[in-house]
Amino acid sequence: MLTQVSWVALLLVHVIPALALFRPALITKLYRVEATSPLFLLFQHRAALFLVVCLICVWAAVRPEVRQLATCAVGFSMLSFLWLFWAAGSPPSLRSIALVDLIGLPFLAYVAWQALKPVG
Incomplete structure (x- = not known):
């Protein structure tokens, strides 16, 4: 249950x-x-990519077999922005x-831990 709640929280971030x-x-x-x-067109395209991230979060909330790839996709989206933000001097x-x-990072850490832990 906590895993699904975490995926919904990540959905809300995006x-x-x-x-x-x-x-627009x-x-x-x-x-x-x-x-x-x-x-503006570039930002519209960015919004479309965020819609894809949202769909990935929904899919991962209901399908455990996609959670590893979903964790990578969502994690890359969030962490790359935070790194670029910091590298740009935190505008x-x-x-x-x-x-x-940043608020979403604990949820990302939890789903990553769940998705990437060894089975067995």
Whole structure:
């Protein structure tokens, strides 16, 4: 049960950025990128990729056999952002996004421990 709850928590970490695919105004609100910017399309694509991460979390919550790969995908998404955020000098405009990812790390650690522990 705790594993499923953890996957749902990881889903929640990614759902708002994914919703930007359907509500493009969220892109401006979350990332301060205006609709007139050439980067806006890139952020829409980013939202689509977050939708994929959300689907992976749902799939992992109900199918134990995909949890190892799901852990890698979700972990790479979260940890790469946090590393890039830190390497860029922790831009204040992205601090709330980094904070949400940091809050998700204990859930990621738990699902990774469950998915990657030796069987038997």
